[in-house]
Amino acid sequence: MLANQRFARSTALFISLITLSFVLMTFDVRSEGEGVTGTLREGVRTLFDPVQTAVTAVVRPVADAVDAMVNLTGLRAENDRLREQLEDANRVLAETESIRSENEVLRQLLDLELPGELLAQSVVARVQASGSSNFDFSVVLNKGADHGLAIGQPVVNLQGLVGRIDAVTSSSATVKLLTDPDHSVAVRLAKSGLIGTAEGRGAGNLKFISSRADGPVSEGEVVVTFANRYPAGLVVGKVAESADVSVGTGLQTTIDPAVDFERLDFVRVILFLPGTDDDAPADEQPALEPPAGGETP
Amino acid sequence: MRFRHLNIGLALGIGAVILQTTLFNRYLDPFGVAPNFVLLVVVAASYQLSEEAAMLLGFSAGLLTDLLGNTLLGVWALVLTVAGYTTVRIRPRVEGNAALTLASVFALTIGGELLYAVLGTLFGQQVFSDVNAFKKVLLAAVYNLLLAALVLPVAARLMRRDPAAGVWT
Numbered sequence: 491m492l493a494n495q496r497f498a499r500s501t502a503l504f505i506s507l508i509t510l511s512f513v514l515m516t517f518d519v520r521s522e523g524e525g526v527t528g529t530l531r532e533g534v535r536t537l538f539d540p541v542q543t544a545v546t547a548v549v550r551p552v553a554d555a556v557d558a559m560v561n562l563t564g565l566r567a568e569n570d571r572l573r574e575q576l577e578d579a580n581r582v583l584a585e586t587e588s589i590r591s592e593n594e595v596l597r598q599l600l601d602l603e604l605p606g607e608l609l610a611q612s613v614v615a616r617v618q619a620s621g622s623s624n625f626d627f628s629v630v631l632n633k634g635a636d637h638g639l640a641i642g643q644p645v646v647n648l649q650g651l652v653g654r655i656d657a658v659t660s661s662s663a664t665v666k667l668l669t670d671p672d673h674s675v676a677v678r679l680a681k682s683g684l685i686g687t688a689e690g691r692g693a694g695n696l697k698f699i700s701s702r703a704d705g706p707v708s709e710g711e712v713v714v715t716f717a718n719r720y721p722a723g724l725v726v727g728k729v730a731e732s733a734d735v736s737v738g739t740g741l742q743t744t745i746d747p748a749v750d751f752e753r754l755d756f757v758r759v760i761l762f763l764p765g766t767d768d769d770a771p772a773d774e775q776p777a778l779e780p781p782a783g784g785e786t787p
Numbered sequence: 788m789r790f791r792h793l794n795i796g797l798a799l800g801i802g803a804v805i806l807q808t809t810l811f812n813r814y815l816d817p818f819g820v821a822p823n824f825v826l827l828v829v830v831a832a833s834y835q836l837s838e839e840a841a842m843l844l845g846f847s848a849g850l851l852t853d854l855l856g857n858t859l860l861g862v863w864a865l866v867l868t869v870a871g872y873t874t875v876r877i878r879p880r881v882e883g884n885a886a887l888t889l890a891s892v893f894a895l896t897i898g899g900e901l902l903y904a905v906l907g908t909l910f911g912q913q914v915f916s917d918v919n920a921f922k923k924v925l926l927a928a929v930y931n932l933l934l935a936a937l938v939l940p941v942a943a944r945l946m947r948r949d950p951a952a953g954v955w956t
Contacts, residue, residue: 500838500872507846507868514850514861515910527860534854538805542855545809553814620812622804622856623863624820624923625903625914630808656857664857671913692917693819752819 528657535630536659542619543632612760613637618662627670627690628653629754634661638761642719647757650725650748651675651715655759663759668726669693669751677726677745678716679707685716688726688745695730695744703741706734713745721762792946793840796832799942800848803828808855820923822930825852826899829867830892831935831942833874834882845871859910866903870895892935896928 518527615631633639635658645652645665653673656666666673669690677688677698684707686700698713709732715724725748733743803825811821829848833841849867853860873895881887901924907914914920 496838500842503839503842504868504872507842508865511846511849511861511865511868514853514864515859515906518860519910531854531860534851538855541805542809545805546813549810549814553810557814617813619808619855622808622812622825622852622858623823623903624812624900624927625907625912625917625920626812626856626858628857666857671916690916692923693919752816 531657532659535657535662535664539618539659539662542630546618611762612758613639614756614758615639615663616756617754625692627667627673627692628656629665629667631663631665631757631759632661633759634659634663636660639663639759640761640763643762644715644720644724644760645757646724646760647749647754649750650727651720652749652751652754652757654719665757667751668696668747668749675720675726676716676718677713678722679729680712680714682707682711684741686741688713693751695746696727698729698743698745699740700742701740703735706732707741707743708732721760792836793843795946796836796840796844797847799828799832799945800825800844801851804848804851804855807852817930818922818926819919820926820930822934823896823900823927824931824934825849825863826867826870826896827892827931827934827938828942829871830874830895831938832946833871834878834888834939835943835946836871836875838872838875841871841875842868843871845869859907859912862903862906862910865906866899869902870899873898888939889932889935892939893928893932896931897924900924900927 514527521527613633615633615637617629618632619630620626621628631639631645639655639658641655641658643655645654651668653665653667653670655663657664667690668675668688669692671690671692674687674689676685678685682705684700684703686698686702689697689699691697707729709729711729713726713729714722715726716722727745727747727749730744730746733741735741807821807824811824815821825848829841829845832844836844845867846864849864850861852858852863852867856863874891877891881891904914904920904924917923
């Protein structure tokens, strides 16, 4: 009798918790992270920020030391590889000097801000925590609304585009990484000018889709952002494999992202507020919009 | 006494979520995959808790995971509630057998991660668009299996059941 009552009670609790979880999921989807669920998240994150910061402060030096020891051999090889890349880059730089001056004139004509100017209106932040699971493609920064950060602002590091701010509290911000399968970016191939969309695939290369291609794209071509949600011209990566147009599907290939998402540390948040918040891919948004002026910190 | 074990379990759950976001997902992720430490702690604690307490622990730890992460609110709460409930249900069959206990951790991790992926997909998340989805599920289970040898005894020591009470508290 007692066992039956216990079983009935635990079953009732199980059903209640499952139902509550489904209600929360539905509510979160419908409110798109805003409203009560947004406030709840913000409150809990604000509460746990100091704890995460403290734990990270303890963990980081130890992890860095272990990482350095493990990667000592790899660092030598990496050094050689980077030396070769530097020589290549210097050669390419000399070749593109004339193209750059021409490009500058064109940019002025299009009334676009140079990425260099945008970087001046930015805030440096450090990653203090990662997403909560292997399917959570986000990182938490140690700066928030108090430092001028707002939802939608792009995040870069020395390598290129990292992602964009997806949530903010007063002292922290969550960045949705470029690798998130729910994240797509309007991009342009720097050389051919082909416009398309780069989509996250969870890890590794990004997917590039363009319905406007009328010819092949070559491996190694640099891919940059193309207005709307991001300022134009931020480096996203390079075309990983050459591809040609297929009937019905347009052109599809992959992009090797410029950023190493495994070891993000210092990043720069560009205080750029998107002109529109339209989800439509670049293929359907041909108009170039000049970015709105960002606030200074 | 009744709530003491649940309180310890909740403290372990909160600690696990903090470690998951600051240590495992950032630094201890060989081959780009981290162990699902929160799920492991919920399972380890559930071996020492009553059915109700295990479910409450799973729900609380899952909700905190959802709130601190960037996932759909309630999805990990549901997954870890199911993990806590299932652990208590299978406990009589695996208790006392180390191999079966470890196998249950492996199976529960795979089951939990797959349930997360299915629920996420149902609610519009592109979980299966992740090219490494199955690798992540499998590797996380392997890591949890290895860590279980450390975590299960610690949880058992901290939350040792009282045989005289005759019930799981």
